[in-house]
Amino acid sequence: MRTLIFRTVAPYIASLMLLFSIFVLLRGHNDPGGGFIGGLIGASGLAIYGLACGVATVRRAIRVHPMSIAGIGLILAALAGILSLPAGVPFMTGLWVYPTILGSEAALSTPMLFDIGVYCVVMGAITSIALCLEEYDGD
Amino acid sequence: MTSETHDWIFLAAAAPFLAALVAPVLHRLLGARAGWVLALVPFAIFLQFASLVPLVAAGGTATAAADWLPAYGVRLSYFIDGLSLVFALLISGIGTLIVVYAGGYLAGHPQLGRFFSFILMFMGAMLGLVIADNLIALFIYWELTSITSFLLIGFDHSRAASRRAALQALLVTGGGGLALMAGVLLIASVTGTKEMSEVLASGDVLRNSLLYVPILLLVLGGAFTKSAQFPFHFWLPNAMEAPTPVSAYLHSATMVKAGVYLLMRLQPVLGDTVLWMTILPLFGAVTLLVGTLLAVRQTDLKLMLAYTTVASLGLLVLLTGTSSEKAIEGAVLYLFAHSLFKGALFMVAGIIDHEAGTRDVTKLGGLRKLMPITFAAALVGAISMAGLPVMIGFVAKEVLYEGLLGSSIWLLAAAVAGNALMLVIGFAVALKPFLGPEVHTPKHAHEGPPALWLGPVVLGLVGLASALAVGTTGSLLLGPMAAAVFGGPVESDLHLIPTYISAPLLLSILTVILGVGAFLALDRLRDLVARALKVIGWGPDRGFDQVVSVIVRFSAVLTRSIQGGRLEVYMTVTLALVALTLLLPMGLTGTWPAMPAMPEPTFYEAGVILIALLGLAAVVAARTRLTAIVSLGIQGFAVALIFMLFGAPDLSFTQFMVETLSVVILTLAMTRLNLAERDHRPSSQRLLDGTIAITCGAGFGLILLAVTQQAFDRRLTDFFDAYSRTIAHGRNVVNVIIVDFRGLDTLGEIAVVMITGLAILAVVRLSGRRRVPVVPEPEQVVASRHSRGAETVR
Structure with missing residues (x-):
């Protein structure tokens, strides 16, 4: 599978897919997309990168174990729920703030944080499974 | 009856858990001296509860409540009457001494911080259990005591015997906990309330209910396992694998009395029926006799005390089961006295073990000159345990004999025989190691530091003072407690010195004569019991192993047959x-x-x-x-x-x-x-x-x-069409449902995704390397070692 063309193109495809996955994640609240589908796109991107350039390269590129990404995601999602406690509203009530960043208004919210958590869990878990299976070729 | 709301009760209930959080840090900073600092927490709780004494003595109650899960009628509510108050004072008071004692006993142990943490957590659970008003809260605290007891028994986790004892205690008391949960839910459905104070006010509703028999049996299932009644008594002596502070605190003064507490608590609404007055005295009397006889058999100080604890718990159940005013007063007095003298004697056994290096009574002797303070404390405890004047144990025994006079002659005979044997054990523990010629012990014995002897000395003094001022003790503490157990006012007229020659006094004299006779013939008695046990050759302890091994084998066979791989x-x-x-x-x-x-x-x-x-x-x-x-x-x-x-x-x-x-x-x-x-x-x-x-x-x-x-x-x-834009600020309904309206479901789902990922990683990594048994086998079952490997997909 590791043809020269594939190996040359794969890093570009993978980075584009990662970028696209974040785009899909962030637009999810109003247009088709969201954390789950974004996570799947991100995982596919890394899986393709791994097929082309080897698992070790991917592991080096993402620095941490993909399962830690999933763990951080789960913590983020839980945190998004717990944030409602200090605000004195029931668990997981959505909270919204509208700060102005670089001159334009941004809508930040706990559902968005939650969606980022979903993204990380899906991407982390699927990537771990894919990389773990791909690694077989190496040993 | 006045009822006051005190919000500090929440703080008191939470304080031990908070102290448990800081205990390891404090231990790292201060070492074993952390015990003195940590003891301030239970001491403060003790003082706070002591401030309630006048209110409760006047027949009032203190409450505090907050909603927890209002949709299910679960509240975090506390309710303190005479019964709860005495228990709370014992738990916090003895707890203070135990924390100090543990600092001396386990000084230098690398995991002392963790030990403090566990014992404070237990204290919080036990305290919550006795002051909880809501039945669900009571059950949760009940289970917490089982779990913390498991952690404490297994504290020395590198030894197989500790681990086995911990697991055994958890299985027995946890199984009883399940029965109690079912019983509590039935009580709630019959009375229509989940608050204990309202259940107690329900009068005959439970007794007249069709579900009375199942409720009673389920509650007894919980109480008998927790309070080590025969045939569930075996876990308690095994629990002596725990460090001595644990034995003194959990397995004599407090936790094992949780079952008795529950029976006493429910006596006004479940008691006074034929069934109640048959089952409880029967099991109580059998436990009393079995406990004392097995205690005679032992030579290990802690085991001797452990079996007499079983016996004392039997006596308490017996007395509670008579539902008569005087016997209940006796039970209350005896419970109070027992917590004091047994806690003290356990601590004494610990000091001997700590300073002399052994606690085998046949290898000890002549310590009186080397350890005079310990000897004095032991003697005071033993006098109370034997029911001799001028200790509180004497008053308790007089009253309980008087209470039993009206009931069957068999119960009275059992009580006399049991008390005589308890006198034997009490003096065997307090005299044998100290009197006689000096014996060479593994360690050169000398008096322990103040942290060690403070506990038994204070408990002995309290036992003495409460007897000397028995009128005050009765009207302030034990009278209100007896009234709460009896479910009505109790006429209390306690005297330290009998005013006339009464039947109880004659029974006491008979007890002493029998006891002294048996003490002199202790060695022969021990051989006799040992030979009798050899003839029987089987006990519930072995039975427990057999049951566990059958369950393990069954599950192994079942797993192999349906999970072929x-x-x-x-x-x-x-x-x-x-x-x-x-x-x-x-x-x-x-x-x-x-x-x-x-x-x-x-x-x-x-x-x-x-x-x-x-x-x-x-x-x-x-x-x-x-x-x-x-x-x-x-x-x-x-x-x-x-x-x-x-x-x-x-x-x-x-x-x-x-x-x-x-x-x-x-x-x-x-x-x-x-x-x-x-x-x-x-x-x-x-x-x-x-x-x-x-x-x-x-x-x-x-x-x-x-x-x-x-x-x-x-x-x-x-x-969703109408609200996803207006409430959740999102046009994509699907996404809004996932992250907002149904966010909790998604949280569960992503947790599953993560767990599945971990499981797949584990399977992929394992399948290449080595074969692991399908069912991990416990140490006892070494018979079949040929379980099939984890070849899930091949």
């Missing part, structure tokens, strides 16, 4: 059952869906459907597995296109990604598992698999047809 079998069974579940209801009721009228498909819709069918044909016709996997992907993409055409972009999007990834992962899994390139199933197998596949598919198709033919309920659609 062949993926094909799993898939066949799962899919066949799915097909049956889908088709059987429609077949039995004969409600097959009709074919709906479909519009003529446009050319591109027809084209996509054609691609899907071609993909399927390719899967079936494929010669190699890889081709089949890729062809399956064609079919999946076609379905994604269909979603797109019919207006479900989110679904279609996801379907595309899932298809891509599943092709990649299936391919990787195939290479990883070294599957043959071609599929070599025999044609009979192919026929079966094909049939199951077609039936499953038909089932799903038919059920979808049937569902879409139902009238569509638009309520949810309308709700």
